[in-house]
Amino acid sequence: xxxxxxxxxxxxxxxxxxxxxxxxxxxxxxxxxxxxxxxxxxxxxxxxxxxxxxxxxxxxxxxxxxxxxxxxxxxxxxxxxxxxxxxxxxxxxxxxxxxxxxxxxxxxxxxxxxxxxxxxxxxxxxxxxxxxxxxxxxxxxxxxxxxxxxxxxxxxxxxxxxxxxxxxxxxxxxxxxxxxxxxxxxxxxxxxxxxxxxxxxxxxxxxxxxxxxxxxxxxxxxxxxxxxxxxxxxxxxxxxxxxxxxxxxxxxxxxxxxxxxxxxxxxxxxxxxxxxxxxxxxxxxxxxxxxxxxxxxxxxxxxxxxxxxxxxxxxxxxxxxxxxxxxxxxxxxxxxxxxxxxxxxxxxxxxxxxxxxxxxxxxxxxxxxxxxxxxxxxxxxxxxxxxxxxxxxxxxxxxxxxxxxxxxxxxxxxxxxxxxxxxxxxxxxxxxxxxxxxxxxxxxxxxxxxxxxxxxxxxxxxxxxxxxxx
Numbered sequence: 001x002x003x004x005x006x007x008x009x010x011x012x013x014x015x016x017x018x019x020x021x022x023x024x025x026x027x028x029x030x031x032x033x034x035x036x037x038x039x040x041x042x043x044x045x046x047x048x049x050x051x052x053x054x055x056x057x058x059x060x061x062x063x064x065x066x067x068x069x070x071x072x073x074x075x076x077x078x079x080x081x082x083x084x085x086x087x088x089x090x091x092x093x094x095x096x097x098x099x100x101x102x103x104x105x106x107x108x109x110x111x112x113x114x115x116x117x118x119x120x121x122x123x124x125x126x127x128x129x130x131x132x133x134x135x136x137x138x139x140x141x142x143x144x145x146x147x148x149x150x151x152x153x154x155x156x157x158x159x160x161x162x163x164x165x166x167x168x169x170x171x172x173x174x175x176x177x178x179x180x181x182x183x184x185x186x187x188x189x190x191x192x193x194x195x196x197x198x199x200x201x202x203x204x205x206x207x208x209x210x211x212x213x214x215x216x217x218x219x220x221x222x223x224x225x226x227x228x229x230x231x232x233x234x235x236x237x238x239x240x241x242x243x244x245x246x247x248x249x250x251x252x253x254x255x256x257x258x259x260x261x262x263x264x265x266x267x268x269x270x271x272x273x274x275x276x277x278x279x280x281x282x283x284x285x286x287x288x289x290x291x292x293x294x295x296x297x298x299x300x301x302x303x304x305x306x307x308x309x310x311x312x313x314x315x316x317x318x319x320x321x322x323x324x325x326x327x328x329x330x331x332x333x334x335x336x337x338x339x340x341x342x343x344x345x346x347x348x349x350x351x352x353x354x355x356x357x358x359x360x361x362x363x364x365x366x367x368x369x370x371x372x373x374x375x376x377x378x379x380x381x382x383x384x385x386x387x388x389x390x391x392x393x394x395x396x397x398x399x400x401x402x403x404x405x406x407x408x409x410x411x412x413x414x415x416x417x418x419x420x421x422x423x424x425x426x427x428x429x430x431x432x433x434x435x436x437x438x439x440x441x442x443x444x445x446x447x448x449x450x451x452x453x454x455x456x457x458x459x460x461x462x463x464x465x466x467x468x469x470x
Contacts, residue, residue: 008103024056026147026162028065031125033208037228042208043134043171044225046077049142050122051107053149053160060111061085061157062123064147070140071096071103073131079107082122087112090124136226137332170230174221175212178254180235180247181365184261186254188221188339191324194248197232198328201242215239215251219257245297245335248326252295253380271470280310280355281364281456287317288348288387289375295337296351296385298373302332307365308357325352337376344378354390362425363452363463397462399453404444406466408433408455416456423450443468 030038031048037236041047053062068074078177081088091108109123130140144162178186180193201209209232210225217238227233235243237250287296302309311327312334322339336352338344345351354368373385398409408418418439420429428451454463 003450020031023388024059024149024158024160025054026050026062026123026144026160027054028142028163028165028316034062037207038125039138040168040170040228040230041128041130042225042228043073043130043169044132046127046129047167047347048125048127048208049165050082051124051126052120052122056119056121056149056151057119058151058153059149060152061109061150061235062148062160063106063108064162065104065106065145065159066126067102067104067140067145068128068140068142069100069102069301070134070138071101072105073134074104074140075129075131076105076430077127077129078411079127080125081109082124084109084123089444105278105359108156130169132172134169136173138169138171139153140167140169142167147238163381170226170228172225173233175224175234175236175239175261176221176254176259177217177219177237177239177258178251178256179259180237180251182234182262184259186251186257186259186296188322188324188433189250189328190251193213193235194237194251195326197229197235197243198245198326199243199330200229200232201227203234203246209241211241212236212239217253219254219259221260236289236301241389245326245328249295249297249337249376249382251324254377255339257340280357282353283315283352283365283368283390284353285317285368285388285390286349287351287385288347288389290381290387291375291377292344292346293375293383293385294341294344294378295335295376296373297335297376298333299328299371300332300354301367301369301371302354302356304332306358306360306362308359310355310357312352312354315352317345317347317349318350341378358456360425362421364456365455376397397455399455399462399464399466401443401466401468402440406441406455408441410438419454419456421452421454 024213029050029052031050035180055061076094079090079092081090089110089112089377090237091104094103096103103135106123142165144164147162149156149160166288178190180190187259200207201367207228209227212224213224222239224233226238232243237247300309309329309332311329312325314323314325314336318336318338321343324337324339326335334352358364368390370388374382375385376382400407416433417430418431418433419427421427427440428446448469451466452463453466
């Protein structure tokens with residue numbers, strides 16, 4: 001009986017040329033991923049689609065042909081009936097065309113009774129598998145033909161429009177560690193792609209990432225399955241499936257190396273962090289490494305209840321050097337290094353300044369502890385850095401308490417903010433200041449006790465403790 005029905009329905013499909021074209025439309029909807037990822041399929045993975053007929057009511061029968069190309073690596077896996085439920089039937093056949101490398105599914109779906117689904121039913125669900133031989137960035141096209149439907153009201157079949165669908169293949173591709181923008185050379189621009197995708201893969205977010213087998217940071221092509229966010233794949237320099245500061249370090253390791261250009265990722269110049277708002281303060285960090293280094297990577301022990309980490313800016317050791325910075329603000333991480341394999345740092349000095357925004361208007365910290373800090377040698381081996389200091393290095397200001405007057409003196413023009421807090425951290429005075437030589441404040445109404453005076457602005461911080469005893 002099913003064979004007879006199949007023959008009858010397919011015969012109807014063949015006779016559709018004389019029928020009037022209706023507004024109803026067959027569409028393909030992905031079921032295995034979110035809409036944001038519905039435009040691609042991934043090699044070695046199964047993907048599912050629903051065939052939905054839109055803008056129709058009370059349909060109880062539909063039939064169509066669905067043809068897909070690249071039948072050598074796209075394989076039909078099976079089907080399940082859609083909204084027609086237990087009484088419904090699906091009649092399915094498949095014809096492969098080796099000459100065109102296509103495969104055509106013939107599908108007829110019947111509700112099994114004259115009753116029907118009222119609005120936009122899912123006719124059938126189809127599963128497909130993409131083999132590992134699928135070329136990356138290839139396209140798979142699904143095309144409908146001969147689509148008909150019938151409603152319970154009319155009892156007459158009519159032709160249905162359809163929307164074809166194309167999917168991009170995420171297959172296996174080569175990554176050259178450090179060349180994150182795939183332009184064939186490792187340079188400062190590769191840090192930008194690492195910074196854009198920093199943190200991807202470290203936490204579940206619905207985006208698949210894939211580790212490289214036998215991953216190495218050495219500069220040669222290594223095969224990897226392209227991630228859901230395709231461009232991020234090539235920022236994973238160490239191959240662990242996460243984008244972290246370490247991947248930025250791999251860029252420094254392979255700086256200047258030439259690979260195979262692909263030209264598929266938009267070129268973005270690394271954003272320097274030299275400019276910052278006047279309400280952000282800085283704490284200089286002096287490094288005295290036992291060995292020469294080209295880059296420093298590490299994390300900061302910051303009291304997040306009182307300070308917001310805004311990143312770092314270069315210190316005097318990186319003056320007159322082409323450098324790059326990546327700040328992992330979520331994890332209080334930092335990376336700074338020289339964009340040249342011919343240069344290195346061999347002396348003690350201010351390597352960078354930690355940029356902080358005060359949350360509770362408390363005094364700026366005099367010191368910040370570095371955690372898991374590592375230097376990269378000119379020969380590409382890493383070593384721990386333990387010898388550092390972070391102190392208030394500013395010498396621009398002098399704060400003096402004379403009788404009932406607080407006098408602030410500056411050796412240069414200054415525009416910023418003065419904050420006075422008591423021993424409990426409560427703000428006593430908060431005022432924008434703009435002066436060339438000095439600034440005076442009458443404090444005769446202040447209670448006796450300990451106070452902190454902080455001058456903040458233009459990348460400068462100066463804090464001093466004063467004791468009032470009148």
